[in-house]
Amino acid sequence: MPTPDRTSLEAIIAAGREILRADGLPGLTMQAVAQRVGVRAPSLYKRVRGRDDLLRLVVETSLHDLDARVDAALATTGEAGPGDPSADLVELARTMRTFARENPAEYRLIFAEVPDAAQASALERSSAAVLAVAERLVGPDDALPAARTITAWANGFITMELSGAFRLGGDVDEAFEYGARHIAAALAG
Known part of the structure; x- marks a missing residue:
């Protein structure tokens, strides 16, 4: 038995x-x-199967949590207005930042080089929202490089913030908003 x-x-x-x-x-x-x-x-x-498998499962579950938050945030911005892609980009970045602040270790793990950390399907699914916003900003031909630019900026800012790298004074929240708005404006222009 x-x-x-x-x-x-x-x-x-x-x-x-x-x-x-x-x-x-x-x-x-x-x-x-x-x-x-x-x-x-x-x-x-x-x-x-082992620790690497556990890490992969944790990353996939964390990505799913982040995806759900992004989807909910974008659904809210879409209902509030005409679905302005610049506003959606700013909201997407804010959502990433909020997730990272609440779950810094998980956020770092999502972007870390961990053996078999996430299956391609989980990463592809998590990229869908940023790709959709990027496509609405720049069109289908430039959506992938725009999505990479958005992700690189947001991840760079968030990673620096989590590590305490912003030491020159000033308002970090204001700097984040400034960056998100200007990235959106540059891509939309």
Whole structure:
């Protein structure tokens, strides 16, 4: 008679995200996850092949969370007005920043070079919103380079902010808004 399952894949991923938030990437071990879900570490291997697989699952789940937030934010800006792509770009950037501030370790992991961190389908799905906004700003021929520009600027700013690199004074929130508006205006122009 098989032994009953004591945990689920969803519980393992949730525990992985909680540990990542609390202890960072070094603290995210199979042993730590096993303790969090109340099983012995070998039991996790029924659901997760190893730490790299756990990281991939955490990244995919974090990307899904970020995607849902972006979709909700863009749905709101679309209802409030005519769906101005410049306003959508600013809202998309704000949503990325909010997610990163609330989940800095997960955000860093999404953009980190982690072995098999995310499947191509998860990354493609997470790029859909920025590609759509970029296409509305610059047209289909230049959508991919525009989306890369948007992502590079937003990720660069956010990463610098998370690492405390803005030390020259001034209002960082104001600088972020300035950058987002000007990137949108440059692409729309």
